[in-house]
Amino acid sequence: MSKGKQLWPGDEMLAFFRAHIRRETAVDAETAEKLAAALTKAVNRMLVREVPADSPEAPVAAPAPEIKSPIEVQERHDRAENFNPYLFSALVALAKHGRDGLMLRLKDIKSAEHLRAFAEAQHVPVDASLKRTDDIRKAIVVGVERRLADRKAAAS
Amino acid sequence: MAVFLAVANRKGGVGKSTVAVMLAHGLAVFGGKRVLLIDLDSQCNASLILMGGQGWNEARKAGKTIADYFYDLFDGIPADARDYVAKNVGDVAAANGKPAPISLVPGSLLLEDIQGELYLKQANQSNVPEVVANRVRGRMESLIRRFEGDYDVVILDCAPGLSFAALAALKTADKVIVPFRPDYVSQLAVDRVAMLIEDMRNLDDLAEMAPEDRRYVCLANYVRNDDRDYMMIEEISLVHPVLETFLPQRNGIANAFDYIGQLRPIDVKYSDAAGDVKELHLEIARLVETVAAKKKAKVAVS
Numbered sequence: 001m002s003k004g005k006q007l008w009p010g011d012e013m014l015a016f017f018r019a020h021i022r023r024e025t026a027v028d029a030e031t032a033e034k035l036a037a038a039l040t041k042a043v044n045r046m047l048v049r050e051v052p053a054d055s056p057e058a059p060v061a062a063p064a065p066e067i068k069s070p071i072e073v074q075e076r077h078d079r080a081e082n083f084n085p086y087l088f089s090a091l092v093a094l095a096k097h098g099r100d101g102l103m104l105r106l107k108d109i110k111s112a113e114h115l116r117a118f119a120e121a122q123h124v125p126v127d128a129s130l131k132r133t134d135d136i137r138k139a140i141v142v143g144v145e146r147r148l149a150d151r152k153a154a155a156s
Numbered sequence: 157m158a159v160f161l162a163v164a165n166r167k168g169g170v171g172k173s174t175v176a177v178m179l180a181h182g183l184a185v186f187g188g189k190r191v192l193l194i195d196l197d198s199q200c201n202a203s204l205i206l207m208g209g210q211g212w213n214e215a216r217k218a219g220k221t222i223a224d225y226f227y228d229l230f231d232g233i234p235a236d237a238r239d240y241v242a243k244n245v246g247d248v249a250a251a252n253g254k255p256a257p258i259s260l261v262p263g264s265l266l267l268e269d270i271q272g273e274l275y276l277k278q279a280n281q282s283n284v285p286e287v288v289a290n291r292v293r294g295r296m297e298s299l300i301r302r303f304e305g306d307y308d309v310v311i312l313d314c315a316p317g318l319s320f321a322a323l324a325a326l327k328t329a330d331k332v333i334v335p336f337r338p339d340y341v342s343q344l345a346v347d348r349v350a351m352l353i354e355d356m357r358n359l360d361d362l363a364e365m366a367p368e369d370r371r372y373v374c375l376a377n378y379v380r381n382d383d384r385d386y387m388m389i390e391e392i393s394l395v396h397p398v399l400e401t402f403l404p405q406r407n408g409i410a411n412a413f414d415y416i417g418q419l420r421p422i423d424v425k426y427s428d429a430a431g432d433v434k435e436l437h438l439e440i441a442r443l444v445e446t447v448a449a450k451k452k453a454k455v456a457v458s
Binding site (some may be wrong): 061091092095123151154156 | 344383390
């Protein structure tokens with residue numbers, strides 16, 4: 001098999017996965033490292049090599065991959081990085097404006113990625129299996145209610 | 157009639173001593189007030205900032221510390237409170253070039269031991285722990301109040317936690333300044349100390365109390381100029397009154413811990429944080445004036 005040209009260097013890919021795993025999961029550092037290495041290996045095999053057109057092993061009609069190109073992935077990652085998860089305090093919004101008020105503010109955050117970043121920054125746990133933005137918003141509201149109750153309990 | 161300001165938080169590392177000293181400098185230099193700082197923290201940081209290691213050591217050797225004061229006077233031995241006061245301490249000059257009018261009752265490493273001893277002494281007179289504890293605290297409170305006559309402002313620099321001395325300071329204070337770091341754990345610490353000061357059982361009841369009626373006000377310290385910290389301050393403000401002034405992380409504040417034993421202008425001492433000291437002073441001076449006016453009015457009525 002021809003090696004082709006590597007579009008996304010392995011060390012960058014490893015760092016990318018490592019950062020995402022650490023941010024999105026609660027696994028320990030060793031497991032995170034193993035997962036990141038395994039993903040790097042797997043993705044490196046299937047996606048990030050540009051097979052030369054004249055190669056006899058080039059696929060004739062490869063189906064479009066589900067995963068976006070590394071550049072698109074990186075751009076999305078950068079957008080999440082640029083999002084300010086401290087724009088407002090969910091706790092204050094809930095205490096002052098109630099569930100509906102908080103939900104209304106959360107509607108301003110459009111993507112699941114940003115909602116997750118927001119929840120994480122504000123110490124609100126959200127189940128990683130939730131995919132739909134509305135479900136994540138509801139989980140944030142429940143999580144913030146729990147945080148408020150937590151604060152009251154800690155003070156009593 | 158002095159205004160008593162306690163600087164307190166059950167949590168350590170929030171900058172209580174730094175704030176206590178900054179307040180003393182601001183009130184004495186910018187406000188021209190006669191200030192007494194009583195160091196109730198056995199770490200003695202405020203004493204070291206104001207006297208340096210040698211000065212503090214001399215006070216210890218001479219038996220002129222807060223622990224000596226409590227111990228000597230606890231049983232009513234007729235001693236003068238003024239004997240335990242070190243005058244014109246610090247390395248900051250007033251506007252006239254003379255030492256800023258700051259006095260200090262120096263701290264002592266033995267303060268905690270002394271409190272234990274005083275408790276045991278009182279325990280001979282009652283076997284109800286709460287009664288004994290209240291007696292110790294009450295006696296300390298009355299001893300702290302003895303300094304009232306000679307100063308405009310008495311600043312009580314409290315230790316973290318809830319020692320008898322800290323509880324006595326919280327009871328004595330006309331206003332408690334609660335410094336906090338803008339983080340999650342500090343939020344819980346502020347909630348707790350606030351409920352203790354106002355003698356409340358839960359946060360909802362406290363939140364209903366008008367901010368102007370509260371005996372405490374919070375001060376954000378070590379603030380980084382980012383949205384995360386501002387968000388935490390907003391979360392604290394949800395329940396508590398917070399001063400408009402906040403203290404950022406600055407070298408000038410960290411360096412002001414150094415005692416050089418030579419008078420210098422306040423702007424030189426605090427360098428890039430001199431503006432922060434001035435701003436803090438302006439807000440606290442207004443607070444002090446309000447409290448002083450209320451105290452005078454109360455005395456006039458009674």
